[in-house]
Amino acid sequence: MSKFKKKNKVSENIPTSALPDIIFMLLFFFMVTTVLRENEMLVEQKIPQATQLQKLEKKTLISYLYVGKPKNTALYGTEPRIQANDVLINTSDIILWVNQEKDKLSEAERDMITISLKADREVKMGPISDIQFELREVDARRVLYASVGKVQN
Amino acid sequence: MARKKGRMSQEVNAGSMADIAFLLLIFFLVTTTIASDKGILNILPPKQDPNVPPPEIPLNERNIFNILVNANDQLLVEGEYLENTEKLSDDVKAFILNFGAPDEEAQALFNSLPQSLKAQANRDSKSSDHPMSGGAVVSIKTNRGTSYEKYLEVLDQVKRAYFEIYAERVGITADQYRALTGKTAAEKELQDRGKEGIPMAISIAEPDKIGGN
Known part of the structure; x- marks a missing residue:
């Protein structure tokens, strides 16, 4: 049996001292690239699916409007409502809201405001x-219909 | 110089560091969403003055590609019922690339197209005059009861037709063309060359009152 005995056996331990560094690097990557939902x-x-998606470059120009059935139907009913920031608004409030969003931008960029309609x-x-119609009234005419990618066949 | 005896090993045990980092990593993986600002861009028409009637733009019927989507999400394209949107982008593409009655400028545009697009361009006098401004308009009309998903699907297909033409014109794939940001001069040039003379003429009509609230 001594024939099969390995000679000068190599150490089988994998050095794990660099593992924390690798994990930390991953951690930092995710911390930097992701945004916490505000x-x-x-x-x-x-969100509906589409194929011809375009990506917008300047994220500061984007303001989000969420439209959908309220989650709390007991309080808000079942008809689709509009959410801006963290409150539900009525259609007539959009003009006010867009003007507030425009005020956050610098003067030169105000016309470039894009409403992402989710x-x-x-x-x-x-x-x-x-x-x-309201967005046209307030001259925020760039609208992005937010959608997720669909696998094309 | 009193030397300590029996000194313990000074190395901090870093073995569990990986576990701690892992826990943090998993926390961030779970709690965060990668913000995706992707979507279909649409430029709305400027607002109308109620006192001024909308300008009458004389446009021949043959120059308008009518897409109607009713409250049951059924499609009527150029007067014909369509089962699904699969073939829609091909139809739109053929409509845009049709040179029914090109004027001099449109003829020059036709001559500037690459061979592959020239082969697709028809000369059907019953369809659009030319792809240039005022020559071919795609009109999408919905009801108030049409679902947003169907509307987006139709708009998606129309956009696809345009992007395929633009991309083919500069010799790249449609995906590559859409990924162009226009940040660098070379990308901008490519982008402009693609759509030069063929404006994206998509008209979205005011939905009528059927089936909605």
Whole structure:
């Protein structure tokens, strides 16, 4: 049996001293690239799928409007509502809200404001067109229909 | 110089460091969402003065590609019922690239197109005159009861037709064209060259009152 005995056996321990560094690097990567959700969602959000997606470059120019059925139906009913920041607003409040968002931007960038419309896929076109009408009124005409990628066949 | 005897090993035990870091990593993985600002960009028309009637732009019927989506999410494209949106982008593409009655400028545009696009361009006099401004308009009309998902699906297909034309014109794939940001001069040039003379003429009509609230 001595034939099979290994000679000059190598140490089998993998050096793990660098493992924390690797994990920390991963950790920092995720900490830097991800954004914590700032506001709680009050409406349902099942973003529709699309194929022809475009990415926007300047994130500071984007303001978000969430549209969908309220989660708390006992309090807000079942009709689709609009959420801006962390409150539900009415269609007539959009003008005020857009002006507030525009004030946050510098003067030169105000016309470039983009409204990212995060609408639930079950919303009908009625509320959407009402929103678009208000956005036209307040001259925030760049609208991004937020959607997630669909696998193309 | 009193030397301590029986000194313990001074190294901190770093073995559990990885576990701690792992816990933090998992926490961040779970709690965060990668913000994706992707979507379909649409530029709304400027607001209308109620006192001034909308300008009448005379446009021949053949130059408008009508897409109607009713409250039951059924499609009527150019007067024909369509089962699904699969073939829609091909139809739109053929409509845009049609040179039914090109004027001199449009003829120059046709000559500047690459061979692959020239082969796709028809000369059907019943379809659009030319792809330039005022020559081919895609109109999407919905009801108030149409679902947002269907509307986006249709708009997606129309955009696809345009992007495919633009991309083919500069010799890249549609995905590459859409990824162009216009940040560098070279990208901007490519982007402009793609859409030069072929504006994205998508008209989204005010939805009518059927099926909504």
